[in-house]
Amino acid sequence: MPPNATSTTTLCTGVLNENDAETVDGGLLEDRTHLKSAEKRRLKLVWRNIIAFGYLHLAALYGAWLLITSAKIFTILFAFTLYVVSALGITAGAHRLWAHRSYKAKLPLKIILAVFNTIAFQDCAMHWARDHRVHHKFSETDADPHNATRGFFFSHIGWLLCRKHPDVIAKGRQLDISDLKADPVLHFQRKYYMILMPIMCFILPTIIPMYLWNESFTNSWFVATMFRYTFVLNVTWLVNSAAHAWGNKPYDKNINPSENTGVAMFAFGEGWHNYHHVFPWDYKTAELGNYRLNLTTAFIDFFAKIGWAYDLKTVSSDIIKKRVDRTGDGSHNLWGWGDKDQDQVEIDHATIINRKED
Numbered sequence: 001m002p003p004n005a006t007s008t009t010t011l012c013t014g015v016l017n018e019n020d021a022e023t024v025d026g027g028l029l030e031d032r033t034h035l036k037s038a039e040k041r042r043l044k045l046v047w048r049n050i051i052a053f054g055y056l057h058l059a060a061l062y063g064a065w066l067l068i069t070s071a072k073i074f075t076i077l078f079a080f081t082l083y084v085v086s087a088l089g090i091t092a093g094a095h096r097l098w099a100h101r102s103y104k105a106k107l108p109l110k111i112i113l114a115v116f117n118t119i120a121f122q123d124c125a126m127h128w129a130r131d132h133r134v135h136h137k138f139s140e141t142d143a144d145p146h147n148a149t150r151g152f153f154f155s156h157i158g159w160l161l162c163r164k165h166p167d168v169i170a171k172g173r174q175l176d177i178s179d180l181k182a183d184p185v186l187h188f189q190r191k192y193y194m195i196l197m198p199i200m201c202f203i204l205p206t207i208i209p210m211y212l213w214n215e216s217f218t219n220s221w222f223v224a225t226m227f228r229y230t231f232v233l234n235v236t237w238l239v240n241s242a243a244h245a246w247g248n249k250p251y252d253k254n255i256n257p258s259e260n261t262g263v264a265m266f267a268f269g270e271g272w273h274n275y276h277h278v279f280p281w282d283y284k285t286a287e288l289g290n291y292r293l294n295l296t297t298a299f300i301d302f303f304a305k306i307g308w309a310y311d312l313k314t315v316s317s318d319i320i321k322k323r324v325d326r327t328g329d330g331s332h333n334l335w336g337w338g339d340k341d342q343d344q345v346e347i348d349h350a351t352i353i354n355r356k357e358d
Helices: 005-009 047-069 073-099 107-120 125-137 152-156 166-174 184-191 193-212 217-240 261-266 273-278 295-305 317-327 344-348
Strands: none
Touching: 047 217, 073 107, 073 125, 073 193, 073 217, 073 295, 107 125, 107 184, 107 193, 125 166, 125 184, 152 217, 184 193, 193 217, 217 261
8 A cells, every 4th residue: 555545546737648648739638737736744854865965065066166276177078078978868868768758769879878877876767767757747746756836945955855755655656667667778777776876976987087187086076076966966956946937838837847948058958848748758858940958859869860769759830839829828939920929020021032923
């Protein structure tokens, strides 16, 4: 029996994949916004986590100082490289591949993403994907691991400093993760995670600068390891906090997830969050025509060109338009020339080259 029997009656408040959608434009038929509230309860603090994250952030602040005062340029570039691969291990791996199955990957790419994900150290990809599925299925209820209705601090880091709400555990057990358990790469990572993670996230990032370009231990530990790791953590957490608090809602005005450009920039395309919660099965997590603020999509498209990524799922412009018209907040960009909402001044002052007279 789940820890909280009453949690089994919680209705899902969000869509996880295209099979969950109940409307032709990818939504739910019933208005369930009234279910998005947080139970008032006393949180059970986890002091081990509080102390650990406290040290991480103090060490990262010192690392930021060393980065601008004494670290070698190779150490800074190394830390940046680790930030990129760590972020991709979360965005392209745990998130878009394993949590949402928005595309498929061949074994070499899966191994690369599992390595990147282990460097990131945000729990093994199997557990990350499971919790993220719960987040989408029961978004902003007590079953949501980082329920944004509890406030910015809770959705950013607070959820990691206290015991999980019983609904999170109960709903996590109900979701089907058989595909994750059947993946041999994820099985291997989970089995050896507590051996591989310390080596790849902490030990090697500290040793490599010391031995390859004679960096000091202090700079190696506090810049390449502590600052880099804590920075990646906070970038990921901003998707849960800032992107659930600030920004436009061109696709669904009834949910908290928003289009946040700043988060998209640092999180490699994960900040287009209103779109993502409406169409979570889109491998782009956005409606974009370029890679400017979506490095993860460029990464996936590159591997699609060489055949390592395939069956990339996306959403047709017709479906997107229907959803924008039905639930958007009116901030969506115009669809094109002649749109009924196009500004007349824009039409009057447009330059039309090689015009053919009727």
